Amino acid sequence: GKFGIMAFDFFHDEQGHPNRELSTFHVPNEYVMTIAKKNPDIFFPIISIHPYREDATTALRHYAQQGVRFVKWLPNSMGIHPASETMQDKLVPYYRIMKEYDMVLISHTGVEVATEAEEFQRFGNPLLLKKPLDMGVKIVMAHVASLGECEKQEETLCPPGTPYIDLAIQMLEDPKYAGLVFADISALTQYNRHHNLDKVLSKPSIHSRLINGSDYPLPAINIVIQTRSLVSSDHINSEERAALNEIYDYNPLLFDFVLKRTLRHSKTGKKFPPSVFVEHPDLPTG
Template identity: 50%
Template sequence: MNRRNLLFSLGLLGAGTLSSRWGFSRLARSAAPDSPLSAEAQALVDKAWEGVDPARMVDCHVHLVGLGTDGTGCYVNPRTEQLLRHPITYFKFAIYRRAAGVEDSEHPDRQYRERLLSLIKTAPMRGRALVLAFDYVHDEAGKPRPELSEFHTPNDYVLKLAQDNPEHVLAGASIHPYRPDAVDELERVAALGARAVKWLPNAMGIHPGSSRCDAFYRKLVELKMPLLTHAGEEQAVEAEDAQALGNPLHLRRPLDAGVKVVVAHAASLGTSEDLDKPGGDHVDNFQLFMRMVGEERAKGLLHADFSAMTQANRCGVPLREMLTREDFHSRLIHGSDYPLPAINALIRTGKLEDLGYINADARRALNELDRHNPILFDFVLKRTLTVQQDGKTYRFPPSAFMLPEGLLRGV
């Protein structure tokens, strides 16, 4: 997740008319996955799949959100419906609602779910998606705090989606480690088929470097389950009072415990205190993450998902370095961060062309794919990106889009 907008969720169920009135349809779009592709767009799709085994292709960063209709147990903070008190949040949710294709005010959770499944299942998209739960904020005593939480997606909702769609969906659980039952819940969801655990420390109130997490880390190692965690500045959900929890260097603790750690977006936003030089200046989070990459403790354990790296606020130095650092390509994990790719304001193909990542012909075909299926668009865009440097052409290899063996539990 990222950019001061995520919570893409479904909020604003009453904002359907406002979306049109305020022009939100120009900021986000609901694509038509059954629309025919031109020969040029289809050729770009075919080229993108060259060398990528669909059986090993997993989008490891897909969000499932809801309001709790039809018994899903989901939750979105009521402030998303409070126009006068929280206008930014209110209108932000209208954009995410539009991006997710949610128009049904009576059954929004079902519509979001069915829309997501159609994007994953409809050709020429292939592979599977790791769909993520999201736990409540918990206080120091381990008590859930819904009023402080932006949203909540229960583990059981995600697990059922995976059980009902085994060829297309893998379940990613989310468990706050301060919960009194955290280890028990981890064992429970693992037995039911969960493949990974998702954290967003800044927004959930988790200190990854705290000893309070040690028992949870030990159980992750025992269960051979990775931790997919955000690091760096969080701009998607409310986290202003806890940005320090996103310091990438805090993740040394789970690495030292032997946990496989996947850092979302390669910690590519914001700055944090350099904990190796207490009292010193803040350092770019991406630099702190890349410092850890070279450490002995990280070998075989530290990965980065490069979801959202094509967004306007990340497509400079972080994206360029991800492309040119061939020594790091084996640690890259593909993720779309759906539904963010369906928001025009976040991914701008014109800017990517200006920066030299794509040419005009590719941009036209990509824009067509963007209108067709945002998840497919995200994949093909990343397979199309190139960087010319020192007489050499760099691109993401097919292996970056195929799941490393043993990374996810049981996959």
């Protein structure tokens, strides 16, 4: 398989204006397109186009016609409400183009802590993605919404205190969204998320909807994935930890992959099936 490399758009307000001060970082679409074109056997491009942009649908169609099939959003950080009633004139045409070209939206779900997002954390509620799903758009819920829970201001969507990950799992199990909704397991091994590993490992009903993701470059930040904690939680053993740490010193991206192939449910010993780590038959190949 190939590696997907992601662009990352600016935060935009509802008038479609970019706000650099509220944008933690920016990776231009043409940058990832250039890298992918130079290395087509290694990479495929994942573009990022904010739907509130004045040129959003034009840009989306432009890249779709070049064969791009994946789009990245981080709603909490970019200021995107995926089901906003007041932004339907922007969102609906955007989703229609995605459906027309069989494009896949890779959208962060759950609370975001790596980038500026505090004011818009509720935009990470996975239930908001039902709008594009109901229009036939394929969605990959990044991180299986493994951080955060419904707040009081979201009580019309879900009871306050409901873990976002439970909502994501319900969507993955919903036969209505078979062939449309998926989730990646990126970030699940990070120290602030790995308490949810057992919840995902214990649900074989959703494993056919899971794909691998690295959340790179975060695995290369040593403190983010703590193998000692994973031993303490019985997801790996001490011997495996020693081997994994040695791999980490050589290649953090390889470490991330081997760790996910190695870890197991703390009680039952169940692992992620091999299908999680190969190209998914229901998703474009990039």
